[in-house]
Amino acid sequence: MRTAYSVETVRAAERELMARAPEGALMQRAAAGLAAACADVLGRVYGSRVVLLVGSGDNGGDALYAGARLARRGAGVRAVLLAPGRAHAGGLAALRRAGGSVVAAGGAEACVEQADLVVDGIVGIGGKGGLREEAVPLAEAARRGRGVVVAVDLPSGVDADTGEARGAAVRADVTVTFGAYKPGLLIDPAREYAGVVRFVDIGLETGGARTPEVEALQHADVARLLPVPAAESDKYRRGVVGVAAGSARYPGAAVLAVGGALRGGAGAVRYVGPAGGAVLARHPETLVSERGPARAGRVQAWVVGPGAGDDAATVGEVLAADVPVLIDADGLRLAGVEAVRARGARGVPTLMTPHAGEAAALLGVEREEVESGRLAAVRELAGRYGAAVLLKGSTTLVAQAGGGGAVRVNPTGTPWLATAGSGDVLSGLGGSLLAAGLSAVDAGSAAAYLHGLAGRFAAEGAPVSAEDVAARIPEAWRSVVRG
Numbered sequence: 273m274r275t276a277y278s279v280e281t282v283r284a285a286e287r288e289l290m291a292r293a294p295e296g297a298l299m300q301r302a303a304a305g306l307a308a309a310c311a312d313v314l315g316r317v318y319g320s321r322v323v324l325l326v327g328s329g330d331n332g333g334d335a336l337y338a339g340a341r342l343a344r345r346g347a348g349v350r351a352v353l354l355a356p357g358r359a360h361a362g363g364l365a366a367l368r369r370a371g372g373s374v375v376a377a378g379g380a381e382a383c384v385e386q387a388d389l390v391v392d393g394i395v396g397i398g399g400k401g402g403l404r405e406e407a408v409p410l411a412e413a414a415r416r417g418r419g420v421v422v423a424v425d426l427p428s429g430v431d432a433d434t435g436e437a438r439g440a441a442v443r444a445d446v447t448v449t450f451g452a453y454k455p456g457l458l459i460d461p462a463r464e465y466a467g468v469v470r471f472v473d474i475g476l477e478t479g480g481a482r483t484p485e486v487e488a489l490q491h492a493d494v495a496r497l498l499p500v501p502a503a504e505s506d507k508y509r510r511g512v513v514g515v516a517a518g519s520a521r522y523p524g525a526a527v528l529a530v531g532g533a534l535r536g537g538a539g540a541v542r543y544v545g546p547a548g549g550a551v552l553a554r555h556p557e558t559l560v561s562e563r564g565p566a567r568a569g570r571v572q573a574w575v576v577g578p579g580a581g582d583d584a585a586t587v588g589e590v591l592a593a594d595v596p597v598l599i600d601a602d603g604l605r606l607a608g609v610e611a612v613r614a615r616g617a618r619g620v621p622t623l624m625t626p627h628a629g630e631a632a633a634l635l636g637v638e639r640e641e642v643e644s645g646r647l648a649a650v651r652e653l654a655g656r657y658g659a660a661v662l663l664k665g666s667t668t669l670v671a672q673a674g675g676g677g678a679v680r681v682n683p684t685g686t687p688w689l690a691t692a693g694s695g696d697v698l699s700g701l702g703g704s705l706l707a708a709g710l711s712a713v714d715a716g717s718a719a720a721y722l723h724g725l726a727g728r729f730a731a732e733g734a735p736v737s738a739e740d741v742a743a744r745i746p747e748a749w750r751s752v753v754r755g
């Protein structure tokens with residue numbers, strides 16, 4: 273499991289460690305790790321041109337000490353001081369002793385453009401809001417220039433806690449982060465600004481009683497969650513998932529959701545709805561029922577909503593069932609908040625799987641607000657509905673019912689998944705995992721993980737269809753369980 277902690281938690285861990293470690297030790301550890309990463313990026317340090325962008329806090333201090341290390345290895349290191357009177361004094365002295373210099377006012381942008389490496393030490397976890405005005409031209413010069421941009425701890429200008437990038441921010445190729453991952457490094461839009469993230473252990477202790485803000489499953493975590501049939505299993509014991517989806521207008525959504533469900537670990541898939549013919553033509557193994565959800569036969573979980581149109585009665589019947597339910601697409605619009613909350617009160621799990629547009633409609637805000645503040649949006653929805661929520665998109669997040677605790681962030685996926693119907697495959701897959709007995713959060717995060725991997729396997733740099741993604745789920749599953 274990869275975990276990310278809020279700035280408040282990182283600061284608390286830092287205070288504890290500082291009380292035990294020798295003065296300045298943490299910054300030296302950070303600077304050593306930063307300099308090593310910079311050397312890796314440069315390949316050849318001797319003779320390279322390095323420019324440090326140095327703000328007024330410790331983030332700038334890290335950059336200055338790392339710059340001093342690179343200067344001692346023969347790099348030409350120059351510092352641009354954003355607040356000349358307030359740059360980290362010890363770091364500046366170290367840089368000067370190592371032969372580095374400060375860029376005179378006026379020449380900074382040209383210097384940045386010509387550098388082989390730009391080290392962004394403008395601001396780290398002490399920052400608020402986007403870059404200040406005086407820093408913006410430097411960030412732009414770094415982007416225009418030919419050099420590699422390495423951000424210190426965080427790309428300056430992004431929000432460490434939320435992943436928001438409300439104003440201008442530095443676009444890094446690599447971010448070297450210290451002590452703990454910060455949520456912003458894992459959640460878009462900030463994640464995109466960070467480039468490749470490298471972690472430097474400086475001895476911070478974030479485990480124990482400290483709750484991560486965000487956590488990302490890895491292969492081994494997902495492997496532990498996935499159901500494995502035992503010798504005495506039969507199709508019913510493995511779990512039956514019901515899919516109530518599709519309409520005369522959108523039969524394909526039913527076919528795709530069933531396609532996902534068949535590959536998600538349940539022993540059987542029961543389909544209810546007007547697209548039975550289309551479903552059977554593509555997936556003859558489906559148990560198709562002519563009756564509504566309440567009379568279709570026993571299931572251990574339901575998926576409701578993909579392509580459902582305006583069929584509120586079906587959604588209502590499914591929500592009344594005392595088994596876990598995954599609500600997607602049209603179902604989200606048709607499921608009243610009281611009906612969903614009532615399920616929570618009965619102790620029956622619900623997993624809602626909106627994309628940003630659907631989440632925005634449920635919250636009564638603009639889509640852009642959800643996309644720029646995903647973490648807050650997913651927590652808010654999970655709180656309002658008292659249900660687990662999986663918010664889809666460039667970063668997929670899964671919050672537990674109520675919205676508290678660590679939010680799962682999905683580390684797999686590819687933008688090629690932004691193709692019609694791929695969400696239907698995800699909902700079937702997630703419902704199948706619910707039927708196999710996973711909790712709502714585990715089913716959602718394992719489904720997103722497998723779906724993202726399947727998307728990558730299917731795409732490999734070329735466009736994919738939702739069916740291609742469904743077809744590669746078994747390969748994703750095998751890759752996860754083989755480690």
Ligand SMILES: NC(=O)C1=CN([C@@H]2O[C@H](COP(=O)(O)OP(=O)(O)OC[C@H]3O[C@@H](n4cnc5c(N)ncnc54)[C@H](OP(=O)(O)O)[C@@H]3O)[C@@H](O)[C@H]2O)[C@@H](O)CC1
Nearest residue numbers: 286298299328329330331395396397398399400402404425
């Ligand atoms: N955690 C750890 O264990 C360790 C942490 N370490 C390092 O310390 C860093 C945190 O250092 P920090 O606390 O000094 O804050 P920092 O990020 O340098 O920024 C504060 C300065 O930025 C300014 N400023 C604010 N907003 C701004 C904006 N939008 N645009 C531009 N400027 C802005 C603000 O200025 P002011 O408001 O005072 O004018 C203030 O002076 C951390 O990220 C890591 O790199 C390591 O050394 C080792 C161990």
Ligand SMILES: Nc1ncnc2c1ncn2[C@@H]1O[C@H](COP(=O)(O)OP(=O)(O)O)[C@@H](O)[C@H]1O
Nearest residue numbers: 627664665666686687689690692693694695696
């Ligand atoms: N930019 C992106 N990067 C990665 N994954 C994406 C991106 N955009 C969408 N996705 C994924 O593609 C799927 C699309 O689902 P959805 O929006 O419900 O589409 P549909 O309704 O057509 O099935 C989701 O799994 C989502 O997380």
Ligand SMILES: [K+]
Nearest residue numbers: 395424426428
């Ligand atoms: K920075």
